[in-house]
Amino acid sequence: MHIMEGFLPSPWWQIWWILALPCLIYGLYKLKKIMEENREVLPLLGVAGGFIFVLSALKLPSVTGSCSHPTGTALSAITFGPWISAVLGCIVLLFQSLFLAHGGLTTLGANMFSMAIVGPFIGYYVYKGLDKLNVNFFINVFIAAFLCDLVTYCVTALELALAFPATSGGLIPSFAAFLGVFAVTQIPLAIIEGLVFVVIFKYIVILKPELLVKLKVLTAEKMEKVKGGLEE
Amino acid sequence: MKYLFEIITVIALILFTGVFLYTDTIVQASGEEGWGGTDGVGSEMVEELGYEPWIDNSDYTFTPPSGEIESCLFALQAVFGGLLIGWIFGSWATERRIKKNPN
Numbered sequence: 001m002h003i004m005e006g007f008l009p010s011p012w013w014q015i016w017w018i019l020a021l022p023c024l025i026y027g028l029y030k031l032k033k034i035m036e037e038n039r040e041v042l043p044l045l046g047v048a049g050g051f052i053f054v055l056s057a058l059k060l061p062s063v064t065g066s067c068s069h070p071t072g073t074a075l076s077a078i079t080f081g082p083w084i085s086a087v088l089g090c091i092v093l094l095f096q097s098l099f100l101a102h103g104g105l106t107t108l109g110a111n112m113f114s115m116a117i118v119g120p121f122i123g124y125y126v127y128k129g130l131d132k133l134n135v136n137f138f139i140n141v142f143i144a145a146f147l148c149d150l151v152t153y154c155v156t157a158l159e160l161a162l163a164f165p166a167t168s169g170g171l172i173p174s175f176a177a178f179l180g181v182f183a184v185t186q187i188p189l190a191i192i193e194g195l196v197f198v199v200i201f202k203y204i205v206i207l208k209p210e211l212l213v214k215l216k217v218l219t220a221e222k223m224e225k226v227k228g229g230l231e232e
Numbered sequence: 233m234k235y236l237f238e239i240i241t242v243i244a245l246i247l248f249t250g251v252f253l254y255t256d257t258i259v260q261a262s263g264e265e266g267w268g269g270t271d272g273v274g275s276e277m278v279e280e281l282g283y284e285p286w287i288d289n290s291d292y293t294f295t296p297p298s299g300e301i302e303s304c305l306f307a308l309q310a311v312f313g314g315l316l317i318g319w320i321f322g323s324w325a326t327e328r329r330i331k332k333n334p335n
Contacts, residue, residue, distance in 0.1 A: 002271045006285025007278055043320045050320075053313030057306045063251050065259045065266040066273050100305050101295040102271065106287060138237065156274075164278055181273050188248055195241040202237050207324040 001071070001156040001182065002096070002111055005104025012163040017109030023117050024090055027083040034084070044204075044211050048076035049088045051200070055193065056092055056115075062185040070193040071152050074145030075200060077120030078127050079215050085124075089116020114155035123148035137218065137226045141201045146194035153182040205230065 008016070034041060055072030062068055076085040093111050097103040103111045127144040135143075157178035166174040204212060209223050218226065233239070259266035275285075289295050296302035 004271060004275045004285070005289045006287040007275055007283075009283070009286070043324070047317050047320050050313040050316040054310045054317065057310040057313070059269060059306075061252055061256075061267050063248075063255050065255065065264075066270050067267055068270045095309065097289070098293055099296075100302060100309075101289040101293075104287070104289050105292070153270075160274060160278065164281055164283065177277065178274060181277065182270055185270050188251070192241075192244060192248060195237070195244050199237050199241055203321065207321070207328055 001068075001115055001153050002093075002103035003107040003156065003159060005097070005101070005107055008107050008110055008159070008163050012159070013106045013109060016107075016113050016159065020086075020109040020112040020117060023083060023086045024112070027085075027087040027090075030081075030083045031087055034080070038214065041211055041215060044079060044208070044215075045076075045084070045088075048079060048085075049091070051075050052088055052092050056096070060189055060192075062188055064185045066181075066185055068153075068182075068185045068189055070189050070196075071115050071119060071149050072193070073115065073120045073152070074123055074141070074148040074193065074197045077123040077148055078141065078144055078201075079212065079217055082117065082121040082124045085120035086112065086116045089120070110159050111156075114159060115152045118155045119148045119152035122151045131218075137222070138198050138201065142194040142198050145197035146190045149190035149193045150183065150186055153186040154179065157182045202230065 034045070051072040053072075055070040057069070059067045059069045071089075073085050073089060076088050090108075090112050093103055093108055093115065097105060097108055097111075123144040126147055127140055130140045130143065131137075157175060160178045161171055161175035164174060165171045166177070205223070205226055209227060212218050213220050213223050256266070296305060
């Protein structure tokens with residue numbers, strides 16, 4: 001989902017930077033607060049960052065004849081919320097733009113906005129909403145992770161469409177064309193990513209349920225239920 | 233079922249691989265070069281509109297000198313992430329085992 005360096009003309013790359021920067025700064029503030037208050041969640045933060053690193057390095061062939069990669073932001077989005085995901089995603093994207101020439105410093109704002117901000121934001125609030133509706137925890141995780149991934153690519157398509165509207169018809173045909181490239185390729189990968197995160201959450205529930213309760217991902221009684229369901 | 237989620241994931245991966253192999257034969261038969269990255273496809277679409285990128289990574293930073301070196305760096309990225317995840321999950325699992333069975 002990287003927009004390559006130089007592929008966003010002048011007003012747009014500044015606009016995405018201006019939108020992304022406050023989220024990053026607020027994320028750093030939240031991160032500092034978590035580090036001061038609650039040091040035992042640090043390993044989970046490491047795992048969340050690790051998954052973004054690993055999954056966004058995996059370029060998988062999809063069914064449409066091109067390759068794409070999962071985003072891996074679901075774990076940090078669901079557990080730590082979208083603001084801290086913005087920081088973690090920024091670190092990964094910065095690494096890729098500086099050492100791998102994927103994305104770039106001027107398009108970093110746009111790439112951050114799609115992968116590290118809007119995707120986790122949607123995933124987090126969908127998770128919270130479905131949790132209120134008492135949807136099964138693992139189904140909820142699957143939906144949230146699926147959306148974290150797919151929305152990222154839809155936003156990338158939107159960013160490109162806004163910068164390059166079609167000469168006839170303007171924004172919408174151009175958006176549809178970019179969606180055809182980014183989103184269609186992504187659907188099978190997003191399904192796989194959703195399933196992978198369900199398995200990961202299963203192991204976190206088995207190994208460290210207290211962390212999820214502490215981060216208010218699940219209330220203590222819901223956690224008992226989820227754990228009980230697993231041990232059958 | 234103890235391993236229900238794992239089984240579903242593995243079945244999905246097998247299906248996904250099957251669909252990939254099937255589409256791959258179509259792509260190969262059509263003679264087009266397939267399996268480039270979506271980043272590249274998107275950029276090509278923009279370039280077809282007559283747009284020239286105004287800045288390049290090589291203007292200000294290191295770019296991987298070849299495809300092999302690039303995949304090496306990508307592999308290293310995955311390795312560091314994987315080591316971190318494995319180490320933390322490993323210590324959690326050990327912690328739990330010691331708690332269950334203090335001897």
